[in-house]
Amino acid sequence: MNHSVLLTDLYQLTMADAYYQSGKAEDEAVFHLYFRKPPFKGGYALACGLERAAEFLENFRFSSEEISYLSRLTGADGKRLFSEDFLDAMAELKFTCDVDAVEEGTPVFANEPLIRVRGPISQCQLIETPLLNFVNFETLIATKASRLREAVKDDQLLEFGMRRAQGPDGAMAASRAAYVGGADATSNVLAGMKFGIPVKGTHAHSWVMSFDTEREAFEAYARAMPHNSVFLVDTYDTLDGVRRATEMAKIIEEKGHRLGGIRLDSGDLAYLSIEARKILDQAGLNDAKIVASNDLNENIIESLKAQGARIDVWGVGTQLATAYDQPALGGVYKLAAIREKGGDWEHRLKLSEQAVKVSTPGILGVRRYFDGQTYAGDLIYDELSGIDEPATLVDPADFTRRKPVSTFEFEELLVPIFRDGSRVYQSPGAEAARRRARTELLKFHASIRRFMNPHEYPVGFDARLHTLKTELILKARGLAQP
Numbered sequence: 001m002n003h004s005v006l007l008t009d010l011y012q013l014t015m016a017d018a019y020y021q022s023g024k025a026e027d028e029a030v031f032h033l034y035f036r037k038p039p040f041k042g043g044y045a046l047a048c049g050l051e052r053a054a055e056f057l058e059n060f061r062f063s064s065e066e067i068s069y070l071s072r073l074t075g076a077d078g079k080r081l082f083s084e085d086f087l088d089a090m091a092e093l094k095f096t097c098d099v100d101a102v103e104e105g106t107p108v109f110a111n112e113p114l115i116r117v118r119g120p121i122s123q124c125q126l127i128e129t130p131l132l133n134f135v136n137f138e139t140l141i142a143t144k145a146s147r148l149r150e151a152v153k154d155d156q157l158l159e160f161g162m163r164r165a166q167g168p169d170g171a172m173a174a175s176r177a178a179y180v181g182g183a184d185a186t187s188n189v190l191a192g193m194k195f196g197i198p199v200k201g202t203h204a205h206s207w208v209m210s211f212d213t214e215r216e217a218f219e220a221y222a223r224a225m226p227h228n229s230v231f232l233v234d235t236y237d238t239l240d241g242v243r244r245a246t247e248m249a250k251i252i253e254e255k256g257h258r259l260g261g262i263r264l265d266s267g268d269l270a271y272l273s274i275e276a277r278k279i280l281d282q283a284g285l286n287d288a289k290i291v292a293s294n295d296l297n298e299n300i301i302e303s304l305k306a307q308g309a310r311i312d313v314w315g316v317g318t319q320l321a322t323a324y325d326q327p328a329l330g331g332v333y334k335l336a337a338i339r340e341k342g343g344d345w346e347h348r349l350k351l352s353e354q355a356v357k358v359s360t361p362g363i364l365g366v367r368r369y370f371d372g373q374t375y376a377g378d379l380i381y382d383e384l385s386g387i388d389e390p391a392t393l394v395d396p397a398d399f400t401r402r403k404p405v406s407t408f409e410f411e412e413l414l415v416p417i418f419r420d421g422s423r424v425y426q427s428p429g430a431e432a433a434r435r436r437a438r439t440e441l442l443k444f445h446a447s448i449r450r451f452m453n454p455h456e457y458p459v460g461f462d463a464r465l466h467t468l469k470t471e472l473i474l475k476a477r478g479l480a481q482p
């Protein structure tokens with residue numbers, strides 16, 4: 001899916017023009033994309049959206065039609081909004097940035113750069129909005145799916161959300177991200193074809209309603225789809241429907257198949273699934289699956305399991321595809337360092353009344369330390385300052401809390417994606433990202449995956465970065481020590 005370079009906010013283009021006019025367009029800058037709080041009051045997020053971001057950047061060039069459109073835009077005085085020099089430069093523009101990013105399916109935490117962009121400030125600026133658009137949404141949905149995966153445990157999780165998703169593009173991105181996060185399949189056929197996601201489904205109430213009786217509907221379905229025979233049993237009376245479904249086993253077996261199962265879509269799903277299981281088992285259909293749907297989310301699933309529900313397959317639509325309880329991830333993209341051509345790097349920081357909103361200066365990297373059993377903590381450091389050895393995590397919220405990590409193995413979370421505008425990383429695809437999410441999440445202590453009051457995984461600054469940031473905050477507030 002390729003997107004136009006005009007998929008950006010107007011102010012990115014007006015700033016880019018102004019950078020050209022100020023002679024700063026080629027100044028080198030570093031921006032980081034990160035979020036300040038994990039979504040859903042959870043303990044982590046699952047990085048997603050890089051594949052689409054990389055595709056977008058790879059095709060980052062202005063067409064003559066796009067330049068012509070921009071040349072027709074006018075400002076408040078009715079004169080052309082964009083300067084001719086800027087539009088000429090855009091017509092010739094080649095993406096030349098270095099981009100480093102966390103791979104899709106990697107668990108990530110507040111304030112860690114998910115993407116780092118380094119290059120001419122005008123280019124860094126133009127790509128801010130689309131990068132945030134791709135990463136915020138897909139990371140949000142992948143995280144939601146991973147919470148659902150946590151709730152369903154080893155059961156099957158099906159994503160049924162297209163009908164309630166935020167438009168067709170939202171549905172496509174949601175199906176992909178849900179798969180990365182832990183869904184086993186989607187009902188979205190186009191997502192199946194485009195992203196290689198398994199597609200699965202049952203049938204709707206309309207099938208049953210289109211016949212005079214439920215029996216006729218089930219018989220016709222059993223004959224037509226003996227190899228895909230999950231019957232929706234709640235159109236009239238759920239447990240009667242289950243009994244009727246068991247009567248289809250004969251037709252299905254005559255065709256050389258086994259009854260797939262039933263789907264419950266209303267009522268008390270704990271009670272009904274327990275009763276349905278008894279009916280299926282009594283009919284010798286122990287292998288028939290019970291599918292449940294109806295506005296499910298991770299908390300309802302956890303509760304249903306605690307109630308002893310006998311559900312094998314969970315169909316989740318609206319709450320997954322729309323991230324119902326938190327419709328946006330608040331990822332931001334902030335300037336952290338800049339240098340004029342041939343000059344030295346200067347750190348940059350944005351102040352805020354709220355300490356958590358003060359941005360972090362530098363060319364940041366993240367090291368994830370492993371103590372042999374679980375991940376022990378992440379170290380955010382500034383490549384310009386170097387790491388203060390022995391490596392120690394300094395809690396940004398309380399500098400007296402420190403955790404030594406130098407004896408542990410570590411990996412760098414940011415990997416090169418573009419060098420000088422050329423793509424050096426091929427996305428391994430949704431399937432590989434999904435596997436990564438599964439294996440990586442299990443390397444953290446389970447308490448970070450808890451829904452209620454999850455454990456806060458240690459993410460600290462390197463001591464030099466902590467000192468640098470403190471000094472820059474004091475300086476910006478006019479409080480610097482002489």
Ligand SMILES: Nc1ncnc2c1ncn2[C@@H]1O[C@H](COP(=O)(O)OP(=O)(O)OP(=O)(O)O)[C@@H](O)[C@H]1O
Pocket residue numbers: 265266267268269270271293294295296300303304307
């Ligand atoms: N045993 C249960 N414990 C907790 N939540 C449940 C249980 N059974 C069903 N639910 C959930 O309660 C909600 C019930 O919603 P609602 O009242 O709209 O459904 P319904 O009346 O059973 O069916 P519908 O309105 O779709 O015909 C759904 O989110 C469903 O997943």
Ligand SMILES: O=P(O)(O)OC[C@H]1O[C@H](OP(=O)(O)OP(=O)(O)O)[C@H](O)[C@@H]1O
Pocket residue numbers: 160161163164265293294295296315316317318319
């Ligand atoms: O509940 P969700 O998690 O979004 O899952 C998808 C829902 O879509 C279908 O319902 P339908 O469109 O027929 O509407 P209804 O069942 O809500 O009436 C299906 O029967 C599920 O209930």
Ligand SMILES: O=C(O)c1cccnc1
Pocket residue numbers: 160161187200201202203263293315317
């Ligand atoms: O296949 C299903 O059962 C299905 C698909 C989409 C939405 N709800 C249910």
